[in-house]
Amino acid sequence: MTTPDQYNERPSVAPHTGTTATRDFILQATGITKSFGGVHALKGASMTMRRGEITALIGDNGAGKSTMVRCLSGIHRPDSGEILLDGKPVTFENPNAAIQQGIETVQQNLALVEDLTVWQNFFLGREKTHGFGPFRTLDRKLMKQTAADLLKNLAVNVPPVTSKVRRLSGGQRQAVAIARAAGWGSQIVIMDEPTAALGVQETARVEGVIETLRESGVAVLLISHNFDQVMRLSDHVWVMRAGMAVAERRSAETSGDELVALITGAKAA
Amino acid sequence: MTTIEHVRPPRLQAVGAQVRQISFWAENAAPIGLVALVIVFSALSPTFLTLGNIKAMLVAAAILVILAIGQSFVITTGGIDLSISATMTFGAIGFGLAFQAGLGFWVSAVVAIVAGLLIGLINGLLIAKGKVTDFIATLGTLSVATGLALIVSNGKPITINSTELLTLTSGSLGIFGYPIILAAVIAVLAWFFMFRTRFGLHVQAVGGNEESAVANGISATRIRMAVYLISGGLAGVAALLLVARVGAAEPAINTQFLLNSIAAVVLGGVSLTGGKAKIVGPVIGALLLTALTNGLTLLGVSQFYQPLAVGLVVVLAALLTRFQKK
Known part of the structure; x- marks a missing residue:
């Protein structure tokens, strides 16, 4: 490399890329390492997410994407490294801790219960109740209304909130899972391959939901193998290879071919 | 009861269309079966629909209703409680020994329920914490509870002379005897906790x-512990009605109550794979099985045919549930 590339320096600390000021980063992860026995899944990876943007995380299988995401959502605890959320250092003991700090994750399996209704799934584990003691009853009206409103805000095209999730299509289920993750005043929503199992039309609908989410000011971290989708949706791309975040690009300034080259290592970062 | 929200305005037309679908019959197997049985038996036997016989049937159904409710909670989580009737027997012996020791009705009743909860606790610990398959764990406690009941009672029935028990078994409000009122109260509470609370x-x-x-x-461990405790506790309550009905605490095996409690739940449209909760269905299933036995007895059909009839009804119901809407 002859000219210093403002995006391509391998960062040793959370990078301040381009003209973005530090305060514009909602999340900065620096030097994250994580090993499982002798396997070094993350070897000091650093990445950032900006407010109100969709950040894509790409890389080949085994590059460390999932481990990175699991560190951010509290499933794994990094062996070393620092995570700054809104500029403040945070550690997550468990997924609930991450959720309380405003980081929601849409699991790949969606974590929906098919035999329950849409609204029941929406509030599963954090139901609204009224009354007290053992006779505290579910506030069904409030929960149905809230779930319906949230789905409407995201322009999600789903059957009534009283229908069972079993009757929903794959895309509708994905949309419900995304709306649920977005519905708790969260700052960051992490999505692992949200459209992997979907057809063309359903993918388009789910992408619409993700864009609506960005417009509402939520930062989205998108893990995807689909470069077209990454180019379509994301504002910023991080490329991982062999446990490191090796490159970042503004989506507008890169191409699918370049991303492939970065992933495979054909092009040095 | 769970589908209240689904059926709305054009009711009559909708009902007409529904009747033509097999899923309608599958969803409502228990109430339809009960109505059919009532029609057939009342045509064949003039005694069947008399107030006296209805009252007797309801009292006879109370134990099964309570057991079916306990079983329903367990089966909703995808488990099964094979120890439920042995637990009831164990609770009955607990009541008998406590009463014999002069502790009085109320303390003895508490002993019966605690004995049931104890077996429920063991089931819960084995299944939720020990990760033992529900089928094996409760098969084990079935045998353990039966054995314990035989050991502590020395294999002999304990005769009970308690005025409270006599009131419990013979008292009534109109045609509703106290046992079925108790069962109904438990059913209403069970419905409330199942469909209106976080639990x-x-x-x-x-x-x-x-x-x-x-x-x-959600802690699956805590939920599984809770449903086996509910099942054990309700078996303890059913033990009171059993002692009241027999007039003695017997270390008998009571296998028919185990099979019928599962049969009532299946008749009620609850899937054995779990996830689909029903309370009213199993209650009607229990009433249906009791009406079936009662009707056959009234018609003078040999006792030997009753298990056959119950078996046929259950297998038919299980076949029908295949056509339930997903």
Whole structure:
């Protein structure tokens, strides 16, 4: 490399890329390492997410994407490294801790219960109740209304909130899972391959939901193998290879071919 | 009861269309079966629909109703409680020994329920914490509870002369005897907890998809512990009615109550794979099985045919549930 590339320096600390000021980063992860026995899944990876943007995380299988995401959502605890959320250092003991700090994750399996209704799934584990003691009853009206409103805000095209999730299509289920993750005043929503199992039309609908989410000011971290989708949706791309975040690009300034080259290592970062 | 929200305005037309679908019959197997039995038996026997016989049937159904409710909670989580009738026997012996020791009705009643809860606790610990398959764990406690009941009673029935028990078994409000009133109160509470509280929703979630439930912060361990405790505790309550009916605490095996409690739940449209909760269905299933036995007896059909008839009804119901809407 002859000219210093403002995006391509391998960062040793959370990078301040381009003209973005530090305060514009909602999340900065620096030097994250994580090993499982002798396997070094993350070897000091650093990445950032900006407010109100969709950040894509790409890389080949085994590059460390999932481990990175699991560190951010509290499933794994990094062996070393620092995570700054809104500029403040945070550690997550468990997924609930991450959720309380405003980081929601849409699991790949969606974590929906098919035999329950849409609204029941929406509030599963954090139901609204009224009354007290053992006779505290579910506030069904409030929960149905809230779930319906949230789905409407995201322009999600789903059957009534009283229908069972079993009757929903794959895309509708994905949309419900995304709306649920977005519905708790969260700052960051992490999505692992949200459209992997979907057809063309359903993918388009789910992408619409993700864009609506960005417009509402939520930062989205998108893990995807689909470069077209990454180019379509994301504002910023991080490329991982062999446990490191090796490159970042503004989506507008890169191409699918370049991303492939970065992933495979054909092009040095 | 769970589908109240689904059926709305054009009711009559909708009902007409529904009747033509096999899923309608599958969803409502228990009430339809009960109505059919009532029509057939009342045509064949003039005694069947007399107030006296209805009252007797309701009292006879109370134990099964209570056991079916306990079983329903367990089956909703995808489990099964094979020890439920042995637990009832164990509770009955507990009541008998406590009463014999002069502790009085109320303390003895508490002993019966605690004895039931104890077996429920063992089931819960084995299944939720020990990760033993529900079928094996409760098969084991079935044998353990039966054995314990035989050991502590020395294999002999304990005769009970208690005025409270006599009131419990013979008292009534109109045609409703105290046993069925007790069962009805338990059914209403069970419905409330299953469909109107966080606990009930979590029971359904764990049964429907345990992995997703846990991912949403629900403790599957606690829920499983709770349903086996409910089942054991209700078996303890049923033990009181059993002692009241027999007039003695017997270390008998009571296998028919185990099979009928599962049969009532299946008749009630609850899927054995879990996730689909029903309370009213199993209650009607229990009434149906009792009416079947009662009707056959009135018609003078040999006792030997009763298990056959119950078996046929259950197998038919199980076949019908295949056509339930998903």
